[in-house]
Amino acid sequence: MAVRELRRLPRPHRFDVYIAVGGLLGGLLLVAVGLNTRPAKDPITLFEGPWPMLVPLVVMSGCELLRRTAPRTALLTGTVAVSADALTQGSLATLLMFTDVMYAAVLYGPLASARRIQWITGLLTVAGTLVPFAVWRTPEVLLIGVVVGVGAYGPAATGWLVRNHRDVAEAARLRAEQTALLAEMDRAQAVTSERARMARELHDMVANHLSAIAIHSTAALSIDDPATSQQALKTIRENSVEGLAEMRRLIGILRDGGGDKEPAATPTLDGLAALVEGSRANGLDVGLDDGLDDGLDKGLDDGLDKGLDDGLDKGRGGDRGPVPTPVELAAYRIVQESLTNALKHACPGRVTVRLARRDGMLDVRVSSPYGHRDGPRAPGSGAGLVGMRERTALLGGTFAAGPEGEWWTVRAVLPLTEAVPAPAPVSEES
Structure with a gap:
């Protein structure tokens, strides 16, 4: 072990150099003034005079240079040096430097060596106390x-x-660093989550109006009919005003520091009638099949707000309990985005919206005709499907979107009780 330490021996620490030089100079001063630990006529003194004490002193000073870089080598060499010093008149500087080398070997050496040194020195102390007393029987x-x-x-x-x-x-320092790192990760995750939430809200609130504007403006430019152009411009203005109002509401929330709250006037299932009527006004043929109950179906099919309200009250409340607010918001946004996608991409035909409640789950399904479209088409970015998938995953539900024969179907199953959120699957292009 000592040989391996010497092979990778770095430069001595500057503080160790100071200790070595100080110990050597102090020992030379003690030798010069004749201050030794034992008299010349002591029985165990084999080498009298000042010169024999210099060899252990110089060796021990060299060990001080290795106290931090090679502590085990320094301790082994220092033990030999202090044993040799015991055969001379003894230097106090050599003994003091040996205690420092012992201290450094435990402090800087490997953990196993530090434990062994503890045991060995403890046993030597006990033996040095009991054995001489058992032999000579004198307190001294x-x-x-x-x-x-x-x-x-x-x-x-x-x-x-x-x-x-x-x-x-x-x-403690490592724990503090880990705590700071975890706090920074939580902060970054919170910022990312908030940005994703605001992106979903911004997309869901504005995309429907902008899609209608894009489609009707394309129709107004491509059809040379004053009546058609007038109707398209009217629809464009209505969607522009509504989209601007939504934008102002969202910007107001951000400026007021309300990022931890849902947007004002959070939409619920009560607003599905207005949502469907707005889609119909934009030229989309929308109907609802097998809703929460007959009242909801009748309300949407007939376009009567009262029928819708009665149906929702029965479907959400009654004996089966209310639909949680986060589930209502997610279901509304999923239907809204599905209708927006149908307006942009669906073939001519009827779009069906279905809401069913069973086994503690709210099943939301929107189907639209799938195939080649000849009319104006608004571009898509895929953000809508990503947002719907994220909303469903945050509630612990399941989401699927894709073609089923001649239909493009979007389906989300949302739990009506608190659930553990599932990881969001890979998104699809809208």
């Missing part, structure tokens, strides 16, 4: 365990505590 020998504990276990325990605090601080 207990100081050996104290010296071992202060010089080895104390720095190791301090390094372990500092390492734990550092890891806790790093974990």
